[in-house]
Amino acid sequence: MSIVGYAASFEQFHPTDLLNWSKLAEDKGFGAIMASDHFHPWVPSQGHSAFVWSWMGALGVETSLKFGTGVTPPGYRYHPAILAQAACTLEAMFPGRFFLGLGAGEALNEHITGEYWPEAPVRLTRLAESIEIIQKLFTGKVVKYKSEHFNVESARIYTLPDNPPPIYIATAGPIQAYRTGKMTDGLILVGAADEKLKMLMERFEKGAIEAGKDPSTMPKMIQVKVSLADTDQDAIDQAVKDWPNGGMAFPKGDIRNPEDFEIMAKMVEGKHFKNRVLTTADLDKHIEYLQHFIDLGFDEVYVHNVNRNQEAFITTYGEKVIPNLKWGK
Numbered sequence: 001m002s003i004v005g006y007a008a009s010f011e012q013f014h015p016t017d018l019l020n021w022s023k024l025a026e027d028k029g030f031g032a033i034m035a036s037d038h039f040h041p042w043v044p045s046q047g048h049s050a051f052v053w054s055w056m057g058a059l060g061v062e063t064s065l066k067f068g069t070g071v072t073p074p075g076y077r078y079h080p081a082i083l084a085q086a087a088c089t090l091e092a093m094f095p096g097r098f099f100l101g102l103g104a105g106e107a108l109n110e111h112i113t114g115e116y117w118p119e120a121p122v123r124l125t126r127l128a129e130s131i132e133i134i135q136k137l138f139t140g141k142v143v144k145y146k147s148e149h150f151n152v153e154s155a156r157i158y159t160l161p162d163n164p165p166p167i168y169i170a171t172a173g174p175i176q177a178y179r180t181g182k183m184t185d186g187l188i189l190v191g192a193a194d195e196k197l198k199m200l201m202e203r204f205e206k207g208a209i210e211a212g213k214d215p216s217t218m219p220k221m222i223q224v225k226v227s228l229a230d231t232d233q234d235a236i237d238q239a240v241k242d243w244p245n246g247g248m249a250f251p252k253g254d255i256r257n258p259e260d261f262e263i264m265a266k267m268v269e270g271k272h273f274k275n276r277v278l279t280t281a282d283l284d285k286h287i288e289y290l291q292h293f294i295d296l297g298f299d300e301v302y303v304h305n306v307n308r309n310q311e312a313f314i315t316t317y318g319e320k321v322i323p324n325l326k327w328g329k
Contacts, residue, residue, distance in 0.1 A: 002327040003031035004290065006314065007070065007223055007304035011041040012242065015050040019058055021310045026063045028318025033059060034070035034101065034223060034302040039077060039109040042245040043262045053086055060094040068098055070223060070302065071170040071188060073105025074130035076113060081155050083130075084137035091161035100134070101188055102127065103170035106253045108261075117254065124176055125149065131167065131183055138164035168221060174203045181207025186219035189298075191276070197222075197296055221300040222293050225277040226286060228305055228313045235279040235307070236270035243306035247272030277306060283316070287324050294327060 145152035166185035244265035
């Protein structure tokens, strides 16, 4: 653990560019890659949305980094059995390097199958059932499963890794944080108020302890958003242009189309990024920002630079930010 990771934004960039930047990130001292799994970008101008599962095979060959999805919603675009097979294949090819990051999903990507997009409690139930199916298939045994939402009929994964890949869950609420500690191997959060982050980690640890696990050995990951540029104003302007969704302080899970987000983006201003995206050219503030999350207890911090200057960001962070972080208390 103790990793600063690079967040590869598939909504914004061509997969070949992301592969090259991931290789650069490894060279500059980043320790892992968290890749988003989208079918659509947030707004049309972001311009991309490649298939991350194809890309991760190339990433495994081209780097020696730990990597995984941040995050994949099971049960809509992907049946959980297919995700179990995909995860086992990557872990078999790249032992000890792949993690399966799962979450409840957003209508933006998952409505495309034409099924009814359910309310949040149903989404969490579907996620829990998906985790159970995936874990059963990771055993290599024949699985039959029937629940309110899923059927699995005589399924067995034949290409198995020596050890199943870890499952990490993205969550924003206390019930799911507790379930995550009980059911899975690690926690993924996004930047939020300290009180909320501490509460979610406490709930995660409570669930882990009740399941007989040691939470101190279980990764607690956070993805944070920054905009690094030559000046503070450039950092703000580029965030507004390239990542307007980051300035939208309301739930986005039920909005279906990039065009709808584009309309909302017209109301986003630089002030809306306060406490949501760090927009500054001051590297000391970047160091302080990441250090704060490390001090809160996160052992893997994944950084998403929301503007287009990926190469400059990676090089600058590798040379001037990552070496100045202090891990451990």
